[in-house]
Amino acid sequence: MAELKRDELSWLEGDMPFSERFGDHFYSRADGRAECHHVFMGGNGLPERWNNAGNFTIGELGFGTGLNFLETWRTWRACRGPDQMLDFVSFEAYPMEGAAIARALSRWPELAELAELLLEKWPALTDEPDRWAMDGQTGLTVVAGEALNGVRNWNGKADAWYLDGFAPAKNPEMWSADLMQAVADRTQPGGTFASYTAAGWVRRNLQAAGFAVEKRPGHAGKREMICGVKDA
Numbered sequence: 001m002a003e004l005k006r007d008e009l010s011w012l013e014g015d016m017p018f019s020e021r022f023g024d025h026f027y028s029r030a031d032g033r034a035e036c037h038h039v040f041m042g043g044n045g046l047p048e049r050w051n052n053a054g055n056f057t058i059g060e061l062g063f064g065t066g067l068n069f070l071e072t073w074r075t076w077r078a079c080r081g082p083d084q085m086l087d088f089v090s091f092e093a094y095p096m097e098g099a100a101i102a103r104a105l106s107r108w109p110e111l112a113e114l115a116e117l118l119l120e121k122w123p124a125l126t127d128e129p130d131r132w133a134m135d136g137q138t139g140l141t142v143v144a145g146e147a148l149n150g151v152r153n154w155n156g157k158a159d160a161w162y163l164d165g166f167a168p169a170k171n172p173e174m175w176s177a178d179l180m181q182a183v184a185d186r187t188q189p190g191g192t193f194a195s196y197t198a199a200g201w202v203r204r205n206l207q208a209a210g211f212a213v214e215k216r217p218g219h220a221g222k223r224e225m226i227c228g229v230k231d232a
């Protein structure tokens with residue numbers, strides 16, 4: 001079993017994590033929880049698509065602090081039906097230490113209960129993926145390691161993707177043509193993606209992989225974001 005790779009962090013404004021490796025913030029400095037709703041959930045048509053959906057799978061590039069998962073889980077718990085199941089599968093090259101996750105999430109007390117449940121599982125994270133039952137209707141799998149191999153080796157397919165790696169200019173491998181193609185290959189027909197970035201070469205990589213891509217207004221004054229649907 002390989003040792004997990006870790007990023008070196010700085011902290012801005014007390015509880016805002018900053019990656020020294022990639023020179024970028026982990027989420028919007030305005031409000032990361034609001035960014036999750038606007039970009040990743042809104043861009044994928046959630047929670048509306050959960051209505052009568054049965055089982056639903058979300059794939060994510062970049063688990064980071066777990067903020068997107070926790071906010072998605074919080075929303076899912078509030079609106080899911082009795083027989084529905086959500087699986088959240090995230091690919092993360094440099095998993096954060098539990099103490100750092102707790103520090104970053106401390107600014108959102110509405111997530112405290114769910115964050116505690118996540119952190120109870122977190123010490124068991126290894127480089128061998130394991131699905132954690134977070135509750136009776138929610139599963140979480142964090143795949144530690146390089147994203148391209150992780151996505152290619154995953155045998156599932158996502159109904160929606162959160163593309164949340166660090167900025168393309170700072171972490172181009174997370175937005176490469178090969179990885180975007182792997183994402184498309186692991187997407188259900190008619191499945192979707194959403195991302196905060198609207199970089200032209202990222203859009204072209206997604207289009208070449210088989211997604212119809214559109215621009216939308218971004219979060220917190222950011223001019224544009226992108227989302228899209230996989231061609232059937």
